[in-house]
Amino acid sequence: MSGRAGIIGTIVAKDLKEFTRDRFYMVITVVGLAFYVLIFWVMPDTVDETIELGMVNNAAAGFFEQVADQGLEVAFYPTEDALRTAIEEGDDVSLGLSFPDDFVATVTGGGSSTVTVYVTGEVPPEVRSTVSALVRELGYLAAGEQPLVSQPTEAEVILGVDRAGDQISLREQMRPLFVFFVLLIEMMALGTLVAGEIHSRTVTAILATPARVSDFLIAKGISGTLLAFVQGLILVALIQSFGSQPALVVLALLLGSIMAAGFGLMAGSIGRDFITIVFWSMLILIPLIIPAIAVMFPGTAAAWIKAIPSYPLVDIIVGATAFDQGFGDLAGSLLALAGWCVLVFLAGWVILRRRVVTL
Numbered sequence: 223m224s225g226r227a228g229i230i231g232t233i234v235a236k237d238l239k240e241f242t243r244d245r246f247y248m249v250i251t252v253v254g255l256a257f258y259v260l261i262f263w264v265m266p267d268t269v270d271e272t273i274e275l276g277m278v279n280n281a282a283a284g285f286f287e288q289v290a291d292q293g294l295e296v297a298f299y300p301t302e303d304a305l306r307t308a309i310e311e312g313d314d315v316s317l318g319l320s321f322p323d324d325f326v327a328t329v330t331g332g333g334s335s336t337v338t339v340y341v342t343g344e345v346p347p348e349v350r351s352t353v354s355a356l357v358r359e360l361g362y363l364a365a366g367e368q369p370l371v372s373q374p375t376e377a378e379v380i381l382g383v384d385r386a387g388d389q390i391s392l393r394e395q396m397r398p399l400f401v402f403f404v405l406l407i408e409m410m411a412l413g414t415l416v417a418g419e420i421h422s423r424t425v426t427a428i429l430a431t432p433a434r435v436s437d438f439l440i441a442k443g444i445s446g447t448l449l450a451f452v453q454g455l456i457l458v459a460l461i462q463s464f465g466s467q468p469a470l471v472v473l474a475l476l477l478g479s480i481m482a483a484g485f486g487l488m489a490g491s492i493g494r495d496f497i498t499i500v501f502w503s504m505l506i507l508i509p510l511i512i513p514a515i516a517v518m519f520p521g522t523a524a525a526w527i528k529a530i531p532s533y534p535l536v537d538i539i540v541g542a543t544a545f546d547q548g549f550g551d552l553a554g555s556l557l558a559l560a561g562w563c564v565l566v567f568l569a570g571w572v573i574l575r576r577r578v579v580t581l
Contacts, residue, residue, distance in 0.1 A: 225432075226434075226437060229431075229432060229433045229437045230437050230440050230441045230444070233428065233433065233437065233438060233441035233442075233445075234441045234444050234445050234448070237415060237441065237442070237445035238445060238448070238449075240415060241411060241415065241445075241449060244411070244414075247407070247410075247411045247414070250407060251407055251408075251411075251453060254403065254404065254407055255404070255453070255456060255457055255460070258400040258403060258404070258457060258461070259457070259460045259461055261396070261400075262393060262396060262397075262400060262461045263393075263461070265391070265392050265393040265396060266391055266392055266393060267391045267393045267394075268391055274295045274297065274315045274316065274317075275295065275296050275297070275315060275317060275318065275319065275353070276296075276297050276298075276299055276305045276308055276309060276315035276317070276318030276319070276340070277296055277297070277298055277299070277305070277318060277319050277320070277321070278298070278299055278300075278301065278302050278305055278318075278319075278320045278321065297315055299318075302320045302338075305318045305320060305340065306318075306340060309340050309341075309342060310342075316341070316342045316345050317339070317340060317341040317342070317345050317349070317350070317353060318339070318340040318341075319337060319338070319339055319340075319353070319357065320337065320338040320340070321335075321337055322335055322336065322337075325337070329361050335361075337357050337361075339353055339354065339357065341353075390540070390544040390545075392518075394540070394543065394544045395517050395518045395540075397461065397463050397539055397540070397543060397544075398513070398514040398517060398535070398536040398539045398540060399511070399514040399515070400457060400461070401454055401457065401458070401475070401478070401514075401535075401539060402507070402510065402511050402514050402532070404450070404453045404454050404457050405450050405454065405478060405479065405482040406482075406503065406507050407453070408446065408449040408450035408453055408479075408482060408486070409446070409450065409482045409483070409485050409486040409489065409503055409506070409507075410486070410489070410499060410500065410503045411449060411486075412442070412445065412446035412449065412450075412482075412483060412486030412487070412489075412490060413486045413487075413488075413489035413490035413493055413499045413502070413503060414490070414493075414496060414499050415442075415445070415490065416442060416486070416487060416489075416490025416491065416574065417489075417490045417491075417493045417494065417495065417498075417499055420490070420491070420577060420578070420581070421494065421495075423581070425438065425578055425581055426581055429578075435575060435578055435579060438578065439487075439571055439574060439575055439578075442483075442487060442490075442574065443480075443483050443484075443487065443567065443570075443571065445483075446479075446482065446483030446486045446487065447476075447479045447480050447482075447483045448479075450478070450479035450482045450483060451475060451476055451479035454475045454478070454479060455472070455475065458471060458475065463539070463543050464543070465542045465543035465544075465546065466542070466546045466548075467542040467546070467547070467548050467549070470538065470542045470548065470549055470552065470556075471538070471539065471542050471543065473556070474535055474538040474539060474542070474556070474559060477535070477556075477559045477560055477563045478532075478535045478559070478563075480563045480567055481531060481532075481535075481559075481562060481563045481566045481567065483567065483570070484563070484566035484567035484568075484569060484570035484571070485503075485506050485510075485566060485570065486503075486570070487567075487570030487571065487573065487574045488502070488506070488569065488570045488573050488574075489502040489503050489506065490574065491570070491573045491574045491576075491577045492573070509530055510530065510531065510532040511532070512527060512530055512532075513527055513528075513530055513532050513533040513535075513536040513537075514532070514536050516536075517536060517540055531562040531565075531566060533555075533558075534555040534556070534558040534559035534562065535559055537552065537555040538552050538555050538556060538559065541555070
């Protein structure tokens, strides 16, 4: 057993030495890590869930200060021109209301009044309709009357997880994406290493020694996992993303590194040179990165996104770092990730073995 372990260790040491001698991957690894860390800390770490509303500070403004307690943040401007300028320039507000000075007196006396609503093109239609409904309700409130049509009773049922008031910032959303970029680089590095040894017949030379095919395959899997895991750990440490469950994050990162190594074995077995390695790596990465991008959008992920092998890894990283979820909360994702790791790594092992034994 010690003899086999020594052979595997020798091959792993050779692989790691070759990686450090590859200037291209060393440069993009260091530069990539520095870039990800810089971008991460530059990104905003807070989420503003309030609607910023501008109003003209006239005689009617005092009556409507109560809207600030309805999820709105109100900013008052001295004139209507000042309000329009602020909205056009996008300084503080993206929509505004201009009430006539005699608005309260007019609606109280039963008359009609015109309220001007200013919005920018970026304001969603649902927000515009909400503001219009707010103006009507405030009109009834000022007149001391009930709406002409009574509103039906609503029973709100939220499907999935309700994140209202608990949104994650852009910085937190980008964590899984940065981790995937690191895993991609190491996946490409392993694929290039494997393809190079196949086409230079280094594999044949290694197998001419007491090393077996299984020793070669195990060594490549360990090398790829080590490269991805160490780089991932460095990134997670630099962006302080261990959260309240560091053991869970480390375990998920280890499983993700094993999965990346499996895909690297596939790419190296199929690819013939650097260009084809990049092609196959990107072909693998594009579907895998979808769950990391889906985190940036609100709502529950679609069923087909949850079926992608990388989804459990994204779910664990976000849950453990952003929502303080533990092993019990993420047990399902952890088991799914472990299953995908075994499946992907075995697939990479089988594909590479078939390629090696035919040399």
